[in-house]
Amino acid sequence: MTERAIEWVHDGGRDGRGVLRILDQTVLPLTTTYLDLDTVDGLVEAIDALAVRGAPALGVAGALGVVVALDEGERSGWDAARLDREIDRVRHARPTAVNLAWGVDQVRGLLPQGREAVLRAGLEVAAADEAANRELSRLAADWLLARTGRDRLRVLTHCNAGLLATSGWGTALGVVRELHERGAVEFVYADETRPLLQGARLTAWELAAEGIPHAVQVDGAAASTILRGLVDCAVVGADRIAANGDVANKIGTLGVALACHEAGIPLLVAAPWSTVDLAMADGSGIEIEERSGAEVTTWAGIRTTPEATPGFNPAFDVTPARFVAAVVTERGVVEPSAGHTLAEDPSVPA
Numbered sequence: 192m193t194e195r196a197i198e199w200v201h202d203g204g205r206d207g208r209g210v211l212r213i214l215d216q217t218v219l220p221l222t223t224t225y226l227d228l229d230t231v232d233g234l235v236e237a238i239d240a241l242a243v244r245g246a247p248a249l250g251v252a253g254a255l256g257v258v259v260a261l262d263e264g265e266r267s268g269w270d271a272a273r274l275d276r277e278i279d280r281v282r283h284a285r286p287t288a289v290n291l292a293w294g295v296d297q298v299r300g301l302l303p304q305g306r307e308a309v310l311r312a313g314l315e316v317a318a319a320d321e322a323a324n325r326e327l328s329r330l331a332a333d334w335l336l337a338r339t340g341r342d343r344l345r346v347l348t349h350c351n352a353g354l355l356a357t358s359g360w361g362t363a364l365g366v367v368r369e370l371h372e373r374g375a376v377e378f379v380y381a382d383e384t385r386p387l388l389q390g391a392r393l394t395a396w397e398l399a400a401e402g403i404p405h406a407v408q409v410d411g412a413a414a415s416t417i418l419r420g421l422v423d424c425a426v427v428g429a430d431r432i433a434a435n436g437d438v439a440n441k442i443g444t445l446g447v448a449l450a451c452h453e454a455g456i457p458l459l460v461a462a463p464w465s466t467v468d469l470a471m472a473d474g475s476g477i478e479i480e481e482r483s484g485a486e487v488t489t490w491a492g493i494r495t496t497p498e499a500t501p502g503f504n505p506a507f508d509v510t511p512a513r514f515v516a517a518v519v520t521e522r523g524v525v526e527p528s529a530g531h532t533l534a535e536d537p538s539v540p541a
């Protein structure tokens with residue numbers, strides 16, 4: 192699979208100075224459409240609509256979004272104060288994934304050094320993310336095979352944490368790719384992940400493209416799939432990992448974690464270190480994005496509830512550290528359910 196969720200196209204854009212190109216994930220898997228974003232409005236709208244999504248990809252969107260704002264500001268004659276406000280609009284486009292703000296903050300301080308320094312830093316964020324995802328995938332695959340004692344794994348996934356959610360390779364799905372390359376994937380049960388169906392639309396698209404055996408299941412099937420012994424582990428991504436190992440991830444992850452705990456199988460969280468928020472002592476302070484209820488009460492414009500029925504739509508939940516067997520980043524493996532925290536030496540070897 193060659194598609195990238197997000198990349199800087201150097202010869203694109205109105206003035207040939209380059210443009211931020213994303214693969215529009217709102218229309219996958221039926222349509223492959225790329226959007227060239229050269230305004231802050233366009234980028235913020237794409238982030239809000241989940242045309243670009245996934246914590247690591249949002250980190251890249253934040254970093255390269257500073258270049259988008261700088262270029263638009265030069266075209267539009269913004270002063271420094273306006274530019275700062277527009278960059279903040281990108282930074283605050285979605286609250287839960289720490290990566291978006293982190294990506295902006297990696298780059299905005301370089302503005303006094305000029306556009307090339309800013310662009311170079313943004314490109315480095317993208318390259319570092321893909322490298323981190325490949326390393327964490329290797330560490331996670333090693334950990335899972337050792338922990339389960341099996342040489343082929345049946346895996347449950349939730350949402351999409353693949354190359355579509357990153358600048359390349361993927362995190363949770365990167366682990367599945369790594370296992371598949373080793374001939375160590377027996378089967379993948381992919382939760383459809385309502386209401387926006389990231390699992391059914393995006394994870395299935397990635398797994399099918401790689402020829403990885405899988406099936407999509409309704410989210411409500413996850414607990415019984417786990418407790419019936421049909422899977423050996425669950426592997427998920429993350430949007431923000433607190434210092435103590437509490438994990439914010441797509442709504443429904445907590446239910447998967449509870450079932451894994453009851454079944455005695457590991458829940459592994461795969462994420463680059465840019466998803467770790469050591470300033471957040473535990474998950475109680477993580478802001479959970481509340482999205483439009485219409486995402487719950489309609490699908491493809493068709494209402495599925497009575498007109499008067501509102502939708503309740505928290506986009507994420509927080510899984511307590513005691514239910515997280517491993518958090519795997521490119522720096523190593525931490526085992527929160529065994530009492531370890533991310534605040535310890537993050538280079539602890541797997």
Ligand SMILES: CSC[C@H]1O[C@H](OP(=O)(O)O)[C@H](O)[C@@H]1O
Nearest residue numbers: 244245246352356428429440441
């Ligand atoms: C590696 S992606 C991390 C995370 O982001 C997704 O959320 P969204 O689709 O709303 O951006 C989901 O929680 C993934 O697990």
